[in-house]
Amino acid sequence: MARDARTDPVVVCLDADVVIAGLFSRAGASHAILVLGEMGLLRIAIPEAAVVEVTRNLERKLPDAVPAFEAFLK
Secondary structure, X not given: OOXXXXXXXXXXXXXXXXXXXXXXXXXXXXXXXXXXHHOOOEEEEOOHHHHHHHHHHHHHHOHHHHHHHHHHHO
16 A cells, blocks of 8 residues: 555654663654654554563563553554
């Protein structure tokens, strides 16, 4: 199915580094991408492998942030 450039948001596939950087810093392009996704201007796709990597890193380094990440995914 073709995307209607006037109405459909662009799909952006994010890796674990962009997700972590965007969630923990309010400055920079990674956070801007997440904000644009939240606004519906971008459609964010996060592969399962990236979700696993983010979860693993958070559990090891910032375990208190895991619930916030899980809420973000919903």
